[in-house]
Amino acid sequence: MTDNSNKSRPLIAVTTSNRGSRMMWWLNRLSVYLAGGKAHRMTPDTGPEATRDADALLIGGGDDIGAALYQGDVSLDIRIDPKRDHLEQSALAIALERGIPVLGVCRGAQMINVFLGGSLHQEIKDAFGLKKYRRTTLPLKHVHLSSGCRLGQIMARDKITANSLHHQAIDRLAPGLNAVGRDEIGIIQAIESPDHPFLFGVQWHPEFLFWQRPHTALFKALVRHSRQ
Incomplete structure (x- = not known):
């Protein structure tokens, strides 16, 4: 008997690193x-070509983005993956040209912003004068979503709890993007494009919160729009 279970499932291309990122994947x-x-799964080894056949693109979390892409301080001691940077920039170019849905997660949200011309805070603690910044997979951070934003409509909330695994964040917002979510400190936690049918980025990891309805709603919306 032939298994037809996958024939009705839209194909979502998901970027990861060659090394690590196994749990996130x-x-x-x-x-x-x-x-x-x-x-x-798309890695630097496989290249971005699967984006041409995919119904949607999900840019996953992982290492920091190379500072040279946004004129940052390349002397800072951070872990980068230039081959993955290239993979995701190429995949974004293909996805936006095709007009397919795009969701960026953590690093992915930052990559969307950098690709479109924005910049990053390379270290949150330095940028915001913090002694420490909690990093945890648990949903302990409060994120406020802008009134009337599309992301808030998808998640059916104007305030959510989210996890936090990042030490970098969006600084200068790229043209054509709106900051629609911020935490208590004021750090941008969510972005969206008013001009694209489905282009969102969230600074947290909703895949770690698959048991909470607002976060699963992001994946459901991605799949639903990919059917269109």
């Missing part, structure tokens, strides 16, 4: 599956 794969889609 598996949780993204699970979240996409639970939302009704089928995840396809």
Whole structure:
């Protein structure tokens, strides 16, 4: 008997690193599956070509983005992956040209902003004068969503709790993007494009929160729009 279970599932291309990111990949794969889609892993080794056949693009979390892409301080001691930077910039170019849905997660949200001409805070603690900045997979951070924003409509909330695994964040917002979510400190936590049918970025990791309805709603919306 032929298995037809995947034929009705939209194909979601998910970017990861060649090394590491295994947990994020598996949780993204699970979240996409639970939302009704089928995840396809893209790495620097595979290249971005799967984006041409995919129904949507999900840019996953991982290492920091190379500072040279946004005129940042390249002397800082951060872990970068230039090959992945190239993969995701190429994948974004293809996805935006095709007009397919795009969701950026953590690093992915930052990459969307950098690709479109924005910049990053390379270290949150320095940029905001903090002694420490909590990093945890648990949903302990409060994020306020802008009234009437599309992301808030998708999540059916104007305030959510989210996790926090980043030490960098969006600084200068790229032209054509709106900051629609911020935490208590004022750090940008969510972005969206008013001109694209589905282009969102969230600074947290919704794949780690697949048991909470507002976060699973992001994956469901991605899959739903990919069917269109």
